Each structure stands twice: as structure tokens, then as C-alpha cells.
Amino acid sequence: MREAHPVIKNPLLEELLPPRQIVFIVNPKAGTNIQRHIRQSVDRHLNHRMFTYGIWHTEHAGHAAELTQKACEEGYDIVVAVGGDGSINEVASVLMHTETVLGIIPAGSGNGLAMHLGYGRDLDNAVRKLNTARVQTIDCGKLNGRPFINLAGIGFDGFVAKQMKGSNWRGFLPYFLHSVKAGLTFTPHTCTIETEDRTVTERCFVVTVANGPMYGYNFQIAPDARLDDGLFSVVIFRDVPRWQYFAALPASLNGKLYEAGFVEHFTARRVKISCEDRAFVHVDGESIEVAGDLEFEIIPKALRVLVPA
Numbered sequence: 001m002r003e004a005h006p007v008i009k010n011p012l013l014e015e016l017l018p019p020r021q022i023v024f025i026v027n028p029k030a031g032t033n034i035q036r037h038i039r040q041s042v043d044r045h046l047n048h049r050m051f052t053y054g055i056w057h058t059e060h061a062g063h064a065a066e067l068t069q070k071a072c073e074e075g076y077d078i079v080v081a082v083g084g085d086g087s088i089n090e091v092a093s094v095l096m097h098t099e100t101v102l103g104i105i106p107a108g109s110g111n112g113l114a115m116h117l118g119y120g121r122d123l124d125n126a127v128r129k130l131n132t133a134r135v136q137t138i139d140c141g142k143l144n145g146r147p148f149i150n151l152a153g154i155g156f157d158g159f160v161a162k163q164m165k166g167s168n169w170r171g172f173l174p175y176f177l178h179s180v181k182a183g184l185t186f187t188p189h190t191c192t193i194e195t196e197d198r199t200v201t202e203r204c205f206v207v208t209v210a211n212g213p214m215y216g217y218n219f220q221i222a223p224d225a226r227l228d229d230g231l232f233s234v235v236i237f238r239d240v241p242r243w244q245y246f247a248a249l250p251a252s253l254n255g256k257l258y259e260a261g262f263v264e265h266f267t268a269r270r271v272k273i274s275c276e277d278r279a280f281v282h283v284d285g286e287s288i289e290v291a292g293d294l295e296f297e298i299i300p301k302a303l304r305v306l307v308p309a
């Protein structure tokens, strides 16, 4: 008996399917080479038998979210955020709980999620990877109702995010210099961290609630974090002499941060953090103001993402 709809085994035959519609959302003011060369790279390296594409430029803060909404309404299959974790956050917040798939072209100062997924740093390669990527459904986090995709944190990294907000100078060097300066001036807070199965009160240099494992530059804050296990990895740096953090940097680049003596870590679905005074907070590298307690909730399987093969 013949099958009515034979399964297509040869991936090349997928090119006979109608082309998928893909739109790239670009912030032209971000001003890196990637934002300038995206059109040329997409022209040359995207598979035009598989995709029809648009490139849309943002004109003001919050515009990426509006454009993403428009793309969903117009039936685009894939929305590509061209930027760092902050840009991804804006696009992904709209794509949560929809069928529309998130793609990424890394072009920010912190590209933790893109690096973890394997997009790499090269623009042309990242575009080519879209041609053969597969769709994976991942978890998202919420902090007091506000979505995040990669990392949220309190304390030192929130303090650095706040310093970076006022600076137009982006990239590794300013990030590093801000971090060193902040490392010398930041005062840790006493925080109480409550999850479904434990309560910890500690003087903390940083508390990270991780969906993905890394900041940019291969710095792995939560090497065990998985994007699709329905759990956060919570990572605490206890307040110890600062040289110990610097000494642990090489280990953190090799996925061995948990071996450092000042680190405490565990997993949780829900996390509530109360601090003795107002804390510095970031979601996906963007500094935000939060009054009162911080309540984190994992939203399992909330976002469809293109992952390089």
C-alpha cells in the first residue's frame, strides 16, 4: 500500500517547500560593523530558496517589540534579533507563547545566549547557520512578571549593568574596565534567598538566577544551566576578599566556576530574594529598578528558538 504522504527523508527536498518568511530586526544606532553589514551578508549567505526576508530598522526604544508584534501579525515564521542579550530580550518577550521562532545574529557587548547556542562571532557564519538550524523549544524566566531569556542577577552584575547604561562605549574593554572599577567600589548586601526547598541568608557579592549558562566572552556563571529543563540554576558568590573572584576567572572560562570556594549553587523553579536595602538588578544585561522583593518564576517551554545544527 502506498503512503498518502511519504515522509521526506532527503533534506535537500525541503527546498521544494514554500519559502519561510524571515525578518531581521536591526538597531542601526547600535553602530557595530554587524549592524552596518547585515544586508550585504543576508544577500550573500542566506539560502534564498528557503527564505524570503525583510530587514527592519528600529527607530526608538521599545520599537523592536512593536516590530516583532507586527511580524507575528503579518505571518512571519522567524524573527531574528540582531544584537546582544538585551535586544534578544525585547524580541523574545513578544514571541513567548507564540509559534513564531526566534533567530539570533549576535551583535552586542554581551552575547551569552548566542554564544551558548553556537552562533559564533562571525556575521557571515551566523547568517549561514540559519540555513541549517533546527527549532528548539526553551524555557524563559520571569522576574516580578518581566521576562528574561538568559540571566537575571542582583548585586555586582546589576551594578555593572547600571554603570554600562550611562556609557556609549561598548565592547569587551569598557565592560572589563567597568567591572574592575565596580569590583573595587561595590558594597555587597545581605540577602535572603528562598526556593521551594531551602532558605539561605548570606552576605552576597552577586546572586544570579540563570536560565542559560553564560554572560558574553565565554564567562560561564552557571555551567550546569540547561535551557529546557524547567529549572533555574541559582548561583551565589559569598562575600570574600575580592582577589578570590579574580583568581577564579580562568576556572569560570573553563566551566569550572562551581569549584571555587566562595560559590554556592542549587536549582529551583521559584526563587524569592529579599535584600536588606535596595539592590542593583539586571535582566539579560539591562539594568532595571525593582522596589521590594524579587520573585522569579520559570516558564517552561515558552519560546521557540532556531539553534545552529
Ligand SMILES: [Mg+2]
Binding pocket: 139, 210, 211, 225, 226, 227, 228, 229, 230, 231, 232, 233
Ligand atoms: Mg534551566
